[in-house]
Amino acid sequence: MTDDNSMRWRQGGCHCGAVRFEVALPERIEIEDCNCSICAMVRNTHVIVPASRFRWLQGADRLTTYTFNTHKAQHTFCSVCGVKSFYTPRSNPDGFAVTWACLDDPQDFEEVIVNHFDGVNWEKNAAALAHKSAD
Ligand SMILES: [Zn+2]
Numbered sequence: 001m002t003d004d005n006s007m008r009w010r011q012g013g014c015h016c017g018a019v020r021f022e023v024a025l026p027e028r029i030e031i032e033d034c035n036c037s038i039c040a041m042v043r044n045t046h047v048i049v050p051a052s053r054f055r056w057l058q059g060a061d062r063l064t065t066y067t068f069n070t071h072k073a074q075h076t077f078c079s080v081c082g083v084k085s086f087y088t089p090r091s092n093p094d095g096f097a098v099t100w101a102c103l104d105d106p107q108d109f110e111e112v113i114v115n116h117f118d119g120v121n122w123e124k125n126a127a128a129l130a131h132k133s134a135d
Pocket residue numbers: 014015016017018019078079080081082083
């Protein structure tokens with residue numbers, strides 16, 4: 001059995017390959033299946049990590065950013081293919097929310113725990129997500 005705390009760098013990116021990154025994740029991850037207006041529309045399910053566990057490989061200059069409502073979350077997506085492979089969440093503005101399906105091998109974990117996050121009522125529930133980007 002693998003040590004639950006051991007991190008492994010895994011690669012991911014957008015559909016066309018312009019945006020590429022790597023992210024350090026443990027063998028057991030929690031992903032947020034959020035029902036807010038934008039996550040529901042694109043069926044975004046993501047894992048939140050601190051910035052120290054995210055490294056650019058290429059494509060930072062290819063990103064376009066969309067914001068709405070409080071304009072705190074930075075919804076970054078590839079300007080070529082439109083895929084949002086990660087974004088900066090309102091709950092953890094010092095970290096990143098990496099789209100689980102945009103990892104090269106999203107099933108390559110011992111366990112993937114799906115949290116159903118009620119983003120429709122974000123203000124009431126944000127505490128549950130706070131500090132997920134802490135080192
Ligand atoms: Zn792309």
